[in-house]
Amino acid sequence: MFSYEFMRNAFAAGTIIAIICGIMGVFVIARNMSFLTHTLSEIGFSGAAFGVFAGWAPLNGMLLFTVVSSVIVGQLSARSERREAATSAISALFIGLGILFLSLANKNASYATSILFGSVIGISAGDVQQMLWLSLLVLVVVFVIYRFLKFDSFDHTGARVKGLWTNALSITFLVLLALSVSVAAQIVGSLLIFILLTLPAATAKYFAHTVGGMMVLAITLALVGVWSGLVLSYATNFPVSFFIAAIEAIFYFIALGWQRLQTAE
Amino acid sequence: MESAPILKLEHLGVTFPNHPVFDDLNLTIRQGEMWSIIGKNGVGKTTLMRTILHQLHPTHGKISYLPSQGDVKIGYVPQFRNIDADYPLTIKDFVGLNLTGWKLPWLSAKERAKVQKILDQTGLKQLAKRPIGQASGGEKQKAYLAQALVEAPNLLILDESTASLDPVTKTELLDLVTELNQRLKLTVLFVTHDIPMAQKYTQHYLMMTPGKVEQGPIANLTTEKVWEGENV
Ligand SMILES: Nc1ncnc2c1ncn2[C@@H]1O[C@H](COP(=O)(O)OP(=O)(O)O)[C@@H](O)[C@H]1O
Ligand SMILES: [Mg+2]
Numbered sequence: 429m430f431s432y433e434f435m436r437n438a439f440a441a442g443t444i445i446a447i448i449c450g451i452m453g454v455f456v457i458a459r460n461m462s463f464l465t466h467t468l469s470e471i472g473f474s475g476a477a478f479g480v481f482a483g484w485a486p487l488n489g490m491l492l493f494t495v496v497s498s499v500i501v502g503q504l505s506a507r508s509e510r511r512e513a514a515t516s517a518i519s520a521l522f523i524g525l526g527i528l529f530l531s532l533a534n535k536n537a538s539y540a541t542s543i544l545f546g547s548v549i550g551i552s553a554g555d556v557q558q559m560l561w562l563s564l565l566v567l568v569v570v571f572v573i574y575r576f577l578k579f580d581s582f583d584h585t586g587a588r589v590k591g592l593w594t595n596a597l598s599i600t601f602l603v604l605l606a607l608s609v610s611v612a613a614q615i616v617g618s619l620l621i622f623i624l625l626t627l628p629a630a631t632a633k634y635f636a637h638t639v640g641g642m643m644v645l646a647i648t649l650a651l652v653g654v655w656s657g658l659v660l661s662y663a664t665n666f667p668v669s670f671f672i673a674a675i676e677a678i679f680y681f682i683a684l685g686w687q688r689l690q691t692a693e
Numbered sequence: 694m695e696s697a698p699i700l701k702l703e704h705l706g707v708t709f710p711n712h713p714v715f716d717d718l719n720l721t722i723r724q725g726e727m728w729s730i731i732g733k734n735g736v737g738k739t740t741l742m743r744t745i746l747h748q749l750h751p752t753h754g755k756i757s758y759l760p761s762q763g764d765v766k767i768g769y770v771p772q773f774r775n776i777d778a779d780y781p782l783t784i785k786d787f788v789g790l791n792l793t794g795w796k797l798p799w800l801s802a803k804e805r806a807k808v809q810k811i812l813d814q815t816g817l818k819q820l821a822k823r824p825i826g827q828a829s830g831g832e833k834q835k836a837y838l839a840q841a842l843v844e845a846p847n848l849l850i851l852d853e854s855t856a857s858l859d860p861v862t863k864t865e866l867l868d869l870v871t872e873l874n875q876r877l878k879l880t881v882l883f884v885t886h887d888i889p890m891a892q893k894y895t896q897h898y899l900m901m902t903p904g905k906v907e908q909g910p911i912a913n914l915t916t917e918k919v920w921e922g923e924n925v
Contacts, residue, residue: 458780574798579790582782586790586840589771591748636781637824640799 429662437551438615438668441559442654445612445624448563450647451570452608453629454639455601458581462630463512464501464602466622467519468609471497473618474526475610476543481533486543487558487610490618493522494606502599546617546669548661559611566604566611577601578639615654616669624650627676634683649679696724699765699848699880700745704754707740714740718754718906720899724847725878727871729891732901738884739772741901742850745882760847768846770837772853772884778826785812785821788839808843815839815869831862838866842873849873850882855890863887867894 429435456465472490479489501515530540542550570577580587580597588594605625613621628649629642636642657671698721706716714737722728732738743749745756746769758765776782789800789808800808812818815835820828825836834854841849851870855863871894873879885891891898900907 458777571798572795575793575796578798579793582780583774583776583787583790583840585771585774586837589746589748589769590791590793591746592793633779633781637822638781638783638786642781 429659433553434549434551435658435662437553437556438548438658439655440556441551442615442658443651444556444559444563445615446650446654447647448566448608449612449624450628450632450650451643452566452605453625453627453646453650454632454643455577455581456605456625457629457633459601461605462622462626464515465605465609465625467501467515467522468494468498468606469613469618469621470519470526471522472609472613472621473543474522474529476613476618477526477529477533477540480535480539480543481529485555487555487614490610490613491562491607494610495603497522498602498606499599502595502602542617543613544617544619545667546613546615546620548615548658548668551614555614559614562607562611566607569600569604573597573600582639616672620669620673623673623676624653627680628653631676631679631683634687649676653679696726696878698723698759701757701759702745702754703757705744705751705756706753707737707744707749708752713904715901715906716753716904720908722848722880722882722897724880725874726897727874727881727883727895728897728899729895730882730884730899730901731886731888731891733886736901736903738901739852742769742852742882742884745850765848766844766846767848767850768841768844769850770834770841770852770854772856774833774837776826780824780826782825783822784817784825784828784832784836784839787825787836788812788817788843791840791843811839811843814873815842831858831866834858834862834866835869838870846879848880848882850884852884853886854883855885855887863890870894 430439456462472494475490475493476486477489478493479486482489497518501518533539541547576587576592576597579590580592580594584594608625609618609621612624616624629646631649632642632645636645653672653675656675657668660666660671661668700720700722702718702720705718705720707714708716718741730738730741740749744751746767785808788811789804792800792804792807812821815838817832817835817839820832823832825833828836837854838851849870855866858866867883867890870881870883874881881895883891883895898908
């Protein structure tokens with residue numbers, strides 16, 4: 429399996445993605461942003477389609493669209509109920525645009541499929557390198573602002589009354605999330621990216637006792653899903669995103685069941 | 694002997710659009726004093742505290758901090774808090790959240806010792822590993838208090854921290870605050886609408902009623918205005 433260059437690239441990319449998603453996922457869950465993550469991935473789809481249309485690499489189109497829209501969403505996020513409705517409208521608009529760009533680009537349908545559902549064979553060594561740099565950027569920023577981000581994510585009231593720059597933090601986090609979405613979409617596709625950004629962390633929440641522990645567990649669960657997804661996909665020729673989605677969902681349901689048992693006692 | 698003043702409000706007023714909250718408030722708070730800020734819901738207690746914290750700009754007047762030594766550091770325990778019951782955040786982690794700054798993600802040995810000391814002082818030692826979401830109401834209030842204390846403030850503001858507690862837990866929390874006040878010369882502003890508690894634990898009172906703010910011995914204050922409409 430590793431004798432093929434594309435499989436080596438896919439494993440490298442998958443590993444990077446799992447680490448980024450495990451770490452960012454913990455904050456996504458703590459900040460209650462699953463829904464927004466979903467929308468960002470749809471915006472990412474539109475951006476990738478635009479990239480194809482404009483003759484760029486899809487990743488660059490994605491980066492442009494998700495980063496710009498995350499800043500906009502951050503500005504309008506004052507009231508959360510309104511944010512949900514506004515976010516739905518934005519996401520509908522962007523999916524529509526994505527379909528338009530794809531049809532304008534006149535590419536065959538397999539392009540759309542790989543953007544939406546991800547692909548293993550499409551990843552070059554150059555892609556892996558770009559993903560690595562972007563991920564490092566995300567990790568370094570998270571490392572630097574970690575204490576502020578943790579306070580604001582797990583105790584927003586406490587952070588606010590302390591006078592932390594919570595709005596700037598929120599926008600910074602959204603931009604980081606946009607970068608992560610774009611990176612992760614390369615393998616699992618934009619339709620399923622929110623799975624890796626939410627499910628491993630949501631599962632870890634039920635088993636871990638500390639934030640650090642939650643992060644380690646989320647990374648582990650993401651890694652297990654991505655690696656076994658790749659192996660199974662290679663062995664069966666079924667799409668990798670199917671396996672990743674199924675594995676992460678199973679972990680999540682096990683966690684819910686476990687939680688039930690705990691509280692039932 | 695009177696101790697050094699640390700906070701002075703002069704002619705302080707806050708007006709929200711079309712809604713004056715208080716006006717011409719004058720107050721001097723000295724180091725080590727325990728004050729009750731009394732008034733019924735909606736009268737502007739939290740607004741006053743947020744102004745003292747510089748989260749709101751006063752419409753008139755000014756606030757001066759007069760530290761006898763170093764900065765005035767304020768620890769504020771807010772009235773409302775929103776924490777997910779499922780978070781894997783232990784009480785110890787929760788207290789440590791307040792140690793922010795451009796530092797490494799993990800706490801240093803010195804910082805961990807600081808957290809441990811506060812946990813001991815607030816009687817949370819046994820509960821350090823309990824997830825904050827699963828703590829009882831009184832334990833949560835203690836954890837909030839500990840979080841505010843970990844930064845070593847010289848002014849502590851408790852915004853209705855006892856409002857949702859049963860009488861025994863209430864007393865326990867305020868005994869703890871009194872002990873900290875005596876041991877560390879911590880200045881305390883206790884925001885409440887509970888007059889018996891205020892009388893039991895504090896020596897200084899600020900009574901807020903719509904359109905009027907009074908201070909002085911509690912017997913001289915128009916307490917019945919506070920009781921009105923309050924289901925005590
Ligand atoms: N940000 C705000 N904008 C406008 N009005 C406000 C704001 N915050 C509080 N108020 C109003 O000011 C009054 C005082 O509120 P508050 O200080 O919270 O009262 P208390 O803490 O004494 O219960 C209330 O009528 C409240 O509705
Ligand atoms: Mg209040």
